[in-house]
């Protein structure tokens with residue numbers, strides 16, 4: 001039986017950087033309370049590991065009295081960052097992914113130059129909430145599809161449609177959706193500037209996983225059950241190979257899934273740590289069933 005692990009499985013650059021910064025913060029600030037604003041990552045095993053190292057999750061910065069605050073890879077709102085910066089009792093470690101930071105800077109710069117800013121993304125996603133905060137009030141908008149665009153920006157000859165528009169995307173958006181929104185903006189009278197802020201980490205992982213699912217008899221997708229990107233990865237792979245299974249740890253493997261399989265494919269979401277992937281690989285390679293053991 002052959003087992004093929006996707007090279008792109010697991011932590012992306014931004015998540016790896018954020019987790020490393022958190023672990024380093026615990027080592028460099030012994031005895032100080034350390035918090036991440038929101039879960040640093042959607043993986044319960046990693047969150048539990050960070051808890052053991054004294055790194056706790058806090059959802060409301062106002063309730064943090066003192067200590068070290070780690071900003072996760074999605075970034076936070078400008079207002080929250082500025083409020084934290086006024087508090088000398090708090091040390092800020094900014095683990096905002098540099099790709100997200102670049103998108104925040106584009107929003108700020110374009111808004112300052114008078115552009116209406118359109119962000120292709122989910123308006124309640126923390127990254128988009130952060131991006132919106134860098135734009136001007138009432139001049140910055142998130143849309144999930146071209147249908148959400150205001151009519152004056154899509155109708156040719158609309159007299160209210162002369163605004164200049166800057167278009168960018170949540171880093172994990174699909175390129176097809178971004179292009180569809182850009183196309184719909186073209187007829188409007190003003191200038192349209194498009195900034196492709198999509199990060200390739202997600203599409204690379206999806207494309208590689210789909211290719212592996214296509215040549216496998218069983219596909220294992222590792223990641224937190226609450227992780228949106230892992231769930232999406234499983235859905236995509238299942239479309240190619242119905243014998244696809246989403247697991248959190250090696251303990252969730254069921255040997256009946258791959259009994260008689262000639263080839264097993266393995267991939268993992270962006271928030272899945274290497275040690276969990278390794279444990280699954282070892283269990284599969286030894287043909288074992290780790291049910292009942294901890295992952």
Ligand code: SF4
Nearest residue numbers: 012014097099171199
């Ligand atoms: S998916 Fe891309 S933009 Fe998002 S944290 Fe990872 S590397 Fe950064």
